[in-house]
Amino acid sequence: MMRLAVISLFPEIFQAYMGAGIMRRAAEKSLVGFEVLHLRDFAAGRHRIVDDYPYGGGPGMVIKPEPVYEAVKYAKRDGLPTLTILLSPQGKPFTQRMADELSGEKGKRRLLFICGRYEGIDERVRASLVDEEISTGDYVLTGGELPALVIIDAVVRLLPGALGDEDSLKEESFSWGILDYPHYTRPPEWNGMRVPEVLLSGNHGQIALWRRKEALRRTLRKRPELLRMAGLTPKDQELIGKIKEEDYEPGK
Numbered sequence: 001m002m003r004l005a006v007i008s009l010f011p012e013i014f015q016a017y018m019g020a021g022i023m024r025r026a027a028e029k030s031l032v033g034f035e036v037l038h039l040r041d042f043a044a045g046r047h048r049i050v051d052d053y054p055y056g057g058g059p060g061m062v063i064k065p066e067p068v069y070e071a072v073k074y075a076k077r078d079g080l081p082t083l084t085i086l087l088s089p090q091g092k093p094f095t096q097r098m099a100d101e102l103s104g105e106k107g108k109r110r111l112l113f114i115c116g117r118y119e120g121i122d123e124r125v126r127a128s129l130v131d132e133e134i135s136t137g138d139y140v141l142t143g144g145e146l147p148a149l150v151i152i153d154a155v156v157r158l159l160p161g162a163l164g165d166e167d168s169l170k171e172e173s174f175s176w177g178i179l180d181y182p183h184y185t186r187p188p189e190w191n192g193m194r195v196p197e198v199l200l201s202g203n204h205g206q207i208a209l210w211r212r213k214e215a216l217r218r219t220l221r222k223r224p225e226l227l228r229m230a231g232l233t234p235k236d237q238e239l240i241g242k243i244k245e246e247d248y249e250p251g252k
C-alpha cells in the first residue's frame with residue numbers, strides 16, 4: 001500500500017478529488033491509504049492560532065512552526081519511514097520522472113505533504129522537518145493543496161492496478177520522454193474532418209509507425225527541447241528528418 005498524508009488548513013479541499021474516479025478506486029482497492037490532518041487541530045490555545053506576523057515586518061502572515069511540528073509528529077505516530085515534502089514555488093520543479101520515483105516509495109516510505117498558505121511557513125520548518133521541497137511550476141498559488149493533489153494524482157495513477165488499462169501508461173506523454181500521439185474516436189468523419197486513414201486500416205505495424213512519427217512531430221513543434229533528452233533511435237532520427245521535410249515552410 002502507498003501511504004499518503006497531507007497537512008493542510010483546508011482539509012475539505014481533498015474530499016472531492018480523492019473521492020472521485022481513479023483516486024477513489026485506488027483507495028477502495030487499498031492501493032493507497034490517505035490521511036488528511038487539519039493543521040488547526042495541532043495549534044495551541046483556545047483560538048488555535050496557526051499564523052503570526054512576519055519578523056522584520058512586511059505584508060501577510062506566516063504559518064507558525066509549532067503546529068506544523070506537532071502535525072508532522074502525529075502523522076509519523078506509527079513510526080513508519082516517511083518522506084516529508086513541502087509544497088513551495090521555490091522547490092524542485094515536478095516532473096513525470098519525479099512522479100515515477102515517488103510511486104516507487106510504495107511499501108517503503110509514507111509521503112507526507114505539508115501545504116503552505118499565506119506568505120508560507122516559518123523557515124525553520126523547512127530546515128528541520130522537510131526532506132524535499134517541490135514546486136508544480138513557476139507561478140504562485142494561494143496554497144499548497146492543489147500542488148499536493150497534482151503530485152498525488154500523478155503518483156497514484158502509476159501504481160500497479162490503479163488504472164483500468166496499464167498499457168495506457170506506456171504510451172502517454174513523457175513516458176517515452178516525448179509527447180503523446182494524437183487520439184481519435186468515432187465518428188470517422190466529424191465537421192468535415194476525417195480520422196487519418198491509417199488508423200482505420202487495421203495494420204498494426206503501420207499504425208505504430210504513424211503514432212511514433214506524430215508523437216515526434218508534436219514534440220518537435222511544441223516542446224523541441226524534450227527531444228534532446230529523449231534517447232531517440234536511428235529510426236526516430238529518420239522520422240524526424242522526414243517530418244522536417246514535410247513541415248518545411250519557405251521563409252520560416
Ligand SMILES: C[S@@+](CC[C@H](N)C(=O)[O-])C[C@H]1O[C@@H](n2cnc3c(N)ncnc32)[C@H](O)[C@@H]1O
Nearest residue numbers: 087088089116119120135136140141143144147
Ligand atoms: C502564496 S504562497 C507563498 C509564496 C511565497 N511567499 C513565495 O513567494 O515563495 C502560499 C503557499 O502556496 C503553496 N504554493 C504556491 N505556489 C506553489 C507552487 N507553484 N508549487 C508548490 N506550492 C505552491 C506553498 O505551499 C506556499 O507556501
